[in-house]
Amino acid sequence: SAAVRGYRAPAGSRRTGAPATVPPVGIGAATVDVVADGAGWLRFSTEGSGDGRHRWQFVLRHKPSDGNRRPDVPVRTSRTDLDNGGTRYTAALGPSALDELGDGRWQVTMRSARSKTVHMKAGIRDTRALIDARADLVGRPPTGPVTWNLPYAQPNGRLMLRTVLREEHVECATVELGDGAITLRGVLCGGRRIEPGALFVVSRRGPHGKNFTVPVEVLGRHAFRAHVPVRRVVDHRLERWEDWDWWLQPDPHDRRKVRVCHLLEDFPDVKGAYAYPSLPLTGDGISDLAVIHPARPVWVRPYCSASGAMAMNVVDR
Incomplete structure (x- = not known):
């Protein structure tokens, strides 16, 4: 029977009444939602317990890689009282703030005179607008400084900003591998243009x-294509593991080089997202300083470093 099988009749209609009120959480347990737009603005929003005399405020705190921490950057914060007794905190960070933030990583914190920072x-991070912003930048490279502001979550869930200036x-x-070759396409951002005879440069790290x-194929005032000289690198390596950095020399008569990077994405881990395969090559030339001249292939693999700089490693396994 239905009773034996554990069936229960549908419940009747629920009583309607005043909606339940969810009590506010403390700032320490609150999450911050962030929305990025294509114009370079970030808009923050969070809800916490009643502000009272605390006067909580968004503050950006620098997380340096070299130990030289920059001053904290307060962000103007608006407060709105909520029906549940809590407070909604909102703030907006414009592209002009990057002049002060510079290039680096910043913790998104809240500070009060009566409590510790x-x-x-991290809550919801809406960075969809950055997808189109990158496409626009690659299609129409700016002739001035490049700015980028990406919110992301650390592995522990805390909110960070990756700022680029x-x-x-x-x-x-793009980077393409095939038929013993590596080909990249890039755009030059900044005040200079790519002149006829511009050069792609690979530079060995270390002592x-x-x-x-190699000459690049000029695709316009700011765009180019280059074939990485992998054969020359393999034939002239000195150690079993080497790293070679990628550069562009826009003007053959001006030796100033520009670093090739992959910085501008809507996610933080470009290095992990773009895991390029290795290209096998056999060396032809003899180097007096080579540790072992290979009878087996040497593997060449492009990669993006944690800082966003493009390079390749050359490994004799």
Whole structure:
């Protein structure tokens, strides 16, 4: 029977009454939602317990990689009382703030004169507008400084900003591997243009520095395509593991080089997201300083470093 099988008759209609009121959480347990738009603005929003005399405020705190921490940056914060006795805090950070923030990583915190600083938890991060912003930048590279402001969550769930402010850099658009070759396409952002005869440069890191150059295919005032000289790198390596950085020399008569980077995305881990395969090559040339001249392939793999700079490693396994 239905009773034996545990069936229960549908419940009757619920009584309607006043909606339940969810009590506010403390700032330490609150999460911050962030919306990025294509114009470079970030808008923050969070809800916490009643503000009272605390006067909580959004504050950006620098997390340096070299130990030199910059001053904290307060962000003008608006407060709205909620029906449940809590407070909604909102703030907006415009692109002009990057002149002060510079290039780096920042903790999104809230501070009160009556409490210690709280590194806020990340809530919803809407960065969809940055997808179109990157496409626009690659299609129409700016002739001035590049700014970028990306909110992201640390592995522990705390909210961070990755800020980019570059007077001049090359943004890598694509990297293709095949038939023993590596080809990249990039755009030059900044005040200079790519001149006829511009050079792509690979530079060996370490005490035995070495540069190899190849002419680029100029695709416009700011766009180019280049074939990485992997054969020359393999034939002239000195160690079983080497790293070679990628550069662009926009003017063959001006030796100033610009770093090739992959910085501008709607997610933080470009290094992990773009895991390129390795290209096998066999060396032809003899180097007096080579540790082992290979009878087996040497593997060449492009990669994006944690800082966003493009390079490749050359490994004799």
